[in-house]
Amino acid sequence: MDFVLSQLVGFGNSLVGLAFDPVTYLYLIPSVFLGIVFGALPGLTATLAVTILTGFFGNKFPLDQALIALIGAYVGAIYGGSYPSILLNIPGTAASAATAMDGYPLTRQGRGGEALGITTTASFIGTLFGTFCLLIFVWVLLLVSQNIASPEKALLALFGILLSGTLMSKDLVIKGWISGLIGLAMAMVGLDPILSQERYVFEWSYLLSGFQVVPVLMGAFAIPQIMDGMRAALDIIKAPNVQRIRPELIEVTKRLPVILRSGAIGTGVGALPGVGEDVAGWVSYGVGKTTSKESASFGKGSMDGLISAEAANNAAIGGALIPLLVLGIPGSPPAAALLGALKINNVIPGPTIDPALIIHVVAVLVMASITMFVMGLFTARIFIAILRIPQTIFLPVVMVLTTIGSFSVGGGINDLFLMFGVGLVAYAMNLMHYPIAPLVIGVILGGLFDETFRRSLLISDGDLSVFVTRPGAAILVTLNTLLLISQISFIKNNFKKIFKRGV
C-alpha cells in the first residue's frame, strides 16, 4: 500500500509540475493537434506522426520535452482516426477501422455529432484507464524483470517478432514471419555487438554503424503511403454536417461499464509485444458484440459498438508502453517509433530504466489525453474541415517532412538513400500483403536478440539447455513453440474442429 501511495505522490508531483509549466503547452497543444490531423487524414498514420516528430526533435532537445511532443502526437493520432471513420466510412488509421462499423451508420442516421462526442469521451477515459494500468503494472513487471537475464531477453524479443508477425498478417501468417525475419536480417548489418565483426557492409563505411532506426521507420511507413496514395483525387470530400458534439453526462454514465471493459481489453492487447491499437479495437469490438445487450444492432449504428472499438484503441497506448518501458520491446508500431526516439537520446528502456522517466511518461499521457479531450470537444469542426484536403496535396508535404526529418537525425544524405531503399521494399511488401510492423520491430529488436542470444550461449559454453533450465526462459520457449505450432494447418484445423464440437 505504501508503495502504491508513493507512486501516486510521485505521479501527482510530476503532473502538477507539468501542468504549471508553460513550456508543456508549447509542445503539447501543437503536437496533439498535429496528431489528430495525421490521424484524421486517411493515408497518414499514428506511427508516421511519431516518426516525423522523432526526426524533428532528434537528440538536440531535452528528452522530457521531446516526449511531451511525441506522446501528444501518439494520443492525438489514435483518436484522430475516428473522424473519417465516423463521418466518411474511411478509417483514418488502422486503429480506427473497427470504429467505422458503427460510427458511419450513426452518421447516416444523422447522429454524427453524438457519435463524435461519445467517441471523444470514450477515447479520453480509455487513455486514462490504460495510463492508470501503466502506472501500476509497470512497477510489478519491473520487479519481475529484475530476474530477466540474457536467455529471457532473447526469447522475449523473438516472441515479440513472431507474435507481431502472426497477428498483423492480413494474408498468410508465413508472410508476417518472413517480414519479421527480414527486419532481423536488416539488423545484422554493420559491426556485430559482441566481437565487432563486420557483417554485410559491402565496403560502404556508412553501413558499419548498421541501419539507423529513424530512416528505416520513415522509409517503411511514409514512402509506401506516398506511392500508394498519389492517385487522382478530383472529388473533394464533403463531410456531413454534424450537430451538438458534447455528450450528455447521463449517456456517458450509462456507457461507463462498456468503456471500462473496453479499456481493460485495449490495455491487455496493447501490452502484447508488437500488437497494435488496431488489433485492440477489433478484439474489443468482437467481445462487445458477444456480450452487449444491444449486440443485434452492432454494425447498424450501435453506441456500444462504437465505444468498444474507440475506448480500446486508445487504452492500448498505455498498454503498449508497458513492455516498451519495462523490457525495451515495443507494444505497437507507434511505440516502436517512440523506442527509436529513446534510443537516439541514449535511453535504453528495460529493467535499468530511470523510474522518474516512467512517472514522467505517465504524467505526459494524462496531460495529452486531457488536451485531446478538450480539443475533441471544442475544435472538432476544424478537424472535420481538414478532412476535405485531398491526399495529392498533403502527401507531397509528407515527403518533404520525412526527407528533412530523416536527414536531420544524424546520418545525413546516406540516411535518405537508406530511407528510399527501405521504402521501395516496404511498398513491394505492402503490395503483396506482407505486414510492415514486424519488419520494423525486427530491425529494432534484432540487435538485442543477437547480443542476448549469443551472450546466453557464451555464458553456458554453448549449452543450449540454458534456454530451458531457467523457469522464465522455459515459459518463453513454450510460448514461442506453441505460437509456431498453432499455425501449422493440420493442428490448426484439429483445434477448430474441437472448438466447434465444444460450441
Next chain:
Amino acid sequence: MNEKTLLRARDFWTSIVLMVISLFFLLKTAEIPFWAAQSAGVDAGGWYNSAALVPYGIFIAIFVLALCLLVVSIQDGGAKHALSLVGLGYSNQEALRLGCISIILFFYIFGLVPRVDFILSSALMITALIWGFHRGQRFCMVVSACTVAVVSLYAMLAHFPRSQWAKPHDDDWLTLVAFIGLTFFMFVRGRKNGELDRIAKITPIISILVPLILVLAMAFGFRQNVPNRTGLVFSKIEYHYYVSLRPLWQGKK
C-alpha cells in the same frame, strides 16, 4: 480474377526471389568466421559466439519459409498465373503511375537533395507530384517525371562527386527555372483546358511555403542539420539571419 489468386501468383515469384536472396546472404555469411570466432585476432570462444550464428539462423529460416510459401502458391494455383502479366495483376496505367512516382522520388532523393538548394528542389518535387497526379492524367505524370529527371540528371552528371555538391549553383538555377517553367505550364494548360481549379492555384504557394517554413524551423528553431546549407536560397537566408537579423534583435546594431 480474385485477389487470392492474384496474390498467389505474386507469391510464386516472391518466394523464388526470397530463396535466391537468402542463398546469396548464406554465402556472404560463410565469409564470417564460424567455428573459431576471433576478436581483434584473439580467440573469442567457439561457434556459439560467432557473429555468423544468428544470421545463419535467420537466412535458413527465410529460405525454409520461402519454400513453404512456394508450395502454398503452387497448391493454390499461383504457378499457373505466374507467367502472364494479367495473372500478376499488371496494368499499364498503374505501371505508368508507379513508374512516374518512383522516378520523381528517386531523382529527388539521389540527385536533387544532395546537390541542389532544399527549398528549390522540394518546390519542384511538390509541384511535380501535385500537378502530375491530382487529376490522374498520363500526360501530366510523364511531363512531371521528365522535368524532375532532366534537372536531377544534370545535377548528377555535372556535379557527381561529393566535393562538388555544395559549391556551384548552376544546378540550383536550373531547378529554379524548371520550377517556374512547370508552374507556368500548369497554369497555361489549366486555363486552356478549363482545369484551373483551387488546387492548381494554391500549388505554387504550398510548393514554396512548406519547404521554406520547414527548413527555417529545423535550422533556426529546432537547431537541426538541414540538407545543402550552401544552396542558392538557404545560404542567403542563413547569412542574413546571422549577419543582419540576429545582431538587430540582440541589440548589437
